[in-house]
Amino acid sequence: MFDQAAGLRKRVNGIKNSRVIAVASGKGGVGKTNVAVNLGLALRKRNLRVLLIDADLGTANIDVLLGLTPNFHLGHFLSGERELNEIIIDGPGGLNILPGTSGLEEFLDISRRQVERLRFLSFQLESSYDIILVDISAGVHSNNINFISICDEVIVVLVPEPTAIMDAYSLVKILHNHQYSGKINLLINQLNSRQEGKGILERMSKVIRDYLGIQAEIVGYIPFDNHLRQAVKKQKALLDLYPGSKAGQAFDEVAEVLVNKQAENTVDRDNDKEGFINRLLNLFK
Numbered sequence: 001m002f003d004q005a006a007g008l009r010k011r012v013n014g015i016k017n018s019r020v021i022a023v024a025s026g027k028g029g030v031g032k033t034n035v036a037v038n039l040g041l042a043l044r045k046r047n048l049r050v051l052l053i054d055a056d057l058g059t060a061n062i063d064v065l066l067g068l069t070p071n072f073h074l075g076h077f078l079s080g081e082r083e084l085n086e087i088i089i090d091g092p093g094g095l096n097i098l099p100g101t102s103g104l105e106e107f108l109d110i111s112r113r114q115v116e117r118l119r120f121l122s123f124q125l126e127s128s129y130d131i132i133l134v135d136i137s138a139g140v141h142s143n144n145i146n147f148i149s150i151c152d153e154v155i156v157v158l159v160p161e162p163t164a165i166m167d168a169y170s171l172v173k174i175l176h177n178h179q180y181s182g183k184i185n186l187l188i189n190q191l192n193s194r195q196e197g198k199g200i201l202e203r204m205s206k207v208i209r210d211y212l213g214i215q216a217e218i219v220g221y222i223p224f225d226n227h228l229r230q231a232v233k234k235q236k237a238l239l240d241l242y243p244g245s246k247a248g249q250a251f252d253e254v255a256e257v258l259v260n261k262q263a264e265n266t267v268d269r270d271n272d273k274e275g276f277i278n279r280l281l282n283l284f285k
């Protein structure tokens, strides 16, 4: 396990250290925050250094899901009131969490001085973590598209319902229209049968290929599982409370797929040496 993590860090060294993955969806309530948290924990088990960034401006935040009460957020860092180590909080299983909320609203109207702080922030994060998972608000609002665009890849989460399927496709299409060049991954949640999920994702990936001319990777199938609901009610992560549950095992499989894909492809934007930091700063130009 350790060797795998060390190998991954070594491989990406010299290009950039972190792999930044947005967790997004067209439709709300499909399970993004739970995917970000539990995938984060599954990656931690593989000895990877994982940071979750809460970029969801809505109400269902990572800290609420995990029963944490952060005192500070990104806004305090950007204004210079607090340093990074005062903002990042410890979650279960060695997960680190960067609370976003109101800080991210300021993010959209940022001063020159704050851009300098942001440059420093990105640099520190990129050198401290192997994987950064960004929990994005649902929908195709331009803020969301901007956030997704600065990440190396996106996991589009959907559930087996026509509205969620259509909205997931719209999100991919809009990303494509915005010249998004990162990798697109598809994950289906709340499944009653894996077979159903397989049919939906294979069709979706074919439609994306045929109509948009781009490749979308299928990264996982998460069953509907009452253990997850129980965990949410107790404000704990599923993988913390019920690691052996069906959904828990499925999150482990997704982590395995993501890590193996990394091994096969190294960093997908190898020719894009500017990395996350500069893409982030370009948002403010």
Ligand SMILES: Nc1ncnc2c1ncn2[C@@H]1O[C@H](COP(=O)(O)OP(=O)(O)OP(=O)(O)O)[C@@H](O)[C@H]1O
Residues within 6 Å of the ligand: 025, 027, 028, 029, 030, 031, 032, 033, 034, 035, 056, 058, 060, 137, 138, 189, 190, 191, 222, 223, 224, 225, 226, 228, 229, 232, 247
């Ligand atoms: N695999 C699952 N099995 C059972 N219930 C689930 C599963 N995934 C999600 N849920 C239910 O869906 C709810 C919403 O999940 P979550 O908050 O992760 O969605 P979200 O996409 O982040 O929502 P939002 O768009 O509001 O941010 C959970 O509280 C849980 O009740």
Ligand SMILES: [Mg+2]
Residues within 6 Å of the ligand: 032, 033, 034, 056, 060, 061, 135
């Ligand atoms: Mg959420």
